[in-house]
Amino acid sequence: MGIQRDVRLGIKLVRDVTASRKAQRLLNGRLSKREPLPRQHFKIAVYFADGGVNLYQMRQWYKPFAKLAKTWPVLVLSRSGAGALPLIEESPVPVAYVRRVADLERVLAEQDIRVVFYVNQNPRNFQMMRYGRRWHVFINHGESDKMYMVTNQIKAYDYSFVAGDAAVARLDKVLWDYDFDKRAIKIGRPQADYYSGATPYVADERQVILYAPTWEGDRPAAAYGSVATHGVALVAALLKSAHHRVIYRPHPRSGVVDSEYGAANKAIIAAIAAANARDASARHIYDASPDLGWQLSAADVAIVDISAMVYDRLASGKALMVTRPVHPAAQIDTSGYLSDCEWLQADRAGNILDVLDDLTHNNEARDRLKDWVERYFGDTGPGVATERFQAAVTHLMQEWERCDAEHPQAVRIESVNSTDEAPTLEVTEAEAL
Incomplete structure (x- = not known):
């Protein structure tokens, strides 16, 4: 078994190296055809050190970033070739490929970056955070009650943009001596303002069910994925019904750990x-x-695992069920929404039609959902979260101006060894949620 495993790992490594070199050639070709970035133009940077597997963390921010860029130009700083290539293809805001620290410092020298956003906790975020005279802001890639959301790493950033009261209450249990009033800025869920788009089907009398499970996790405490425990039976039952339509949206990392x-x-x-x-x-x-976007707005009912998808859907204010993890070691924070949500147990997955019928006619569940939406996101009226996001950035820009005026002689950090660079192979260092 050990030899077979080593052979499989060796084959995978060769494939990864080949794919990485091909991606690097394609990226070099794209970069050679681009015009240089305009100097002293960009005010906001989005730092992304991951490869393609975690691009979903960036994609959900595309539309808010595009809107923000109309006021303050936004530039994505991509450290990985595997991440930079698709970002250049699809990002609505410009992308700079900064594999080496020397590349990163060159861009910082050429631009007027005042705010840096981080969408995850990649350990290599620290390579960017060494540069002062700018605000480093953790914006995350979703709201959830996962243990990932209560990490002490948040203290490393100057500010954190959080969804609402529930996020502050969650962090308050863990962070000691943290100035929430100053450093935790509530913005709601600006992505929810863009929950729209054409559906790939014509609406009819079928009830639309979104099933969006997460991946299996890389440790028992995070074993939230339901594909094997709930999903097969659940989808099979729905597919037999002439009155339901399934939208199945699995996590892109599904199966990477557990075959x-x-x-x-x-x-x-x-x-x-x-x-x-x-x-x-x-x-x-x-x-x-x-x-x-459209998946969340089009579905009559969403069934999701413990993940950011719970809160993506919660922000829509529409019917929601959460699968109950089967693994006994899976950690569940039952102090928030998960203490009062509509759970779907594994042994009920095959009876999903009856479960859905009960939920559809449950007025108490509907009222509870409304209360939790407000607790997590505040006012979810159209455009409100976008306005709060813009206002938060305006505040940071004003604070930058104030601090810059107070500290005009601040010392620059010396350049580091230019050989310090990102690996060409795609290595997923951040937690994938």
């Missing part, structure tokens, strides 16, 4: 294809698209 989990994911995808082949009018959807 059985990956097999269950593939089985669901195959079942959806077979159901559509039997009845083309069903229009069940396997959704692997990079954009998240």
Whole structure:
């Protein structure tokens, strides 16, 4: 078994190296054709040290960044070739590939970066945070009650943009001597202002069910994924119904740790294809698209795992169920929404039609949901979160002006060894959620 495993790892390494070199050639070609970035133009940077596997963390911010860039030009700083190539292809704001620290320092010298956003806790964020005279702001890539959301690492940033009262209460249990009034700025969920888009089907009488599970996790405490425990039975029952339409949107990392989990994911995808082949009018959807928006607004009911998807959906204010993890070691924060949510137990997944019928007619559940939406996100009226996001950035820009005037002779940090660079291979160092 050990030899077979080593052979598989060796084959994977060769494939990764080959894919990385190909991506690097494509990236070099794209970069050679680009015009230089305008100097002293960009005011905001978005630092992203990950590769392609974690691009979903950036994609959800595309539209808010594009809106923000109309006031303050925004530049993405990508440290990985595997991340930079797709970012250059799809990002609505410009991207600078800064693999080496020397590249990063060159861009900082050429631009007037005053605010730096971070969407995850990649350990290499610290390579950027060494540069002062700018605000380093953690904006995360979603709201959730995962243990990832209560890390003491938040103290490393000058500010954190959080969704609302629930996020502050969660952090208050963990962070000692932290000035929440100053450093935790509530902005709601600006991404929710863009929950729209054309659906790949014509709306009809079918009830639309979004099933969006997370991946299997890399340790028992984070074993929140439901594809193998709930998903196969749940989707099978829905596909048999002539009154339901399934939108299946699995996490892009599904199966990277557990092959059985990956097999269950593939089985669901195959079942959806077979159901559509039997009845083309069903229009069940396997959704692997990079954009998240229409799925949340179009679904009558969403069934999700403990992940940021709970709160992406919660921000819409529409019916929601959360799968209850089966693993006994899975950590669940029951002090927030998860203490009062509509749980879907694994042994009820096969009876999902009855469960949905009960939920649809449960007025008490609807009222509870409304209360939790306000607690987590505040006012979710159209455009309100976007206004709060813009106002938060305006505040930081004003604070930058004040501090810059008070400290005009601040000492610059000396350049570090220019050989300090990001690896060419895609290495996922940040937690994928």
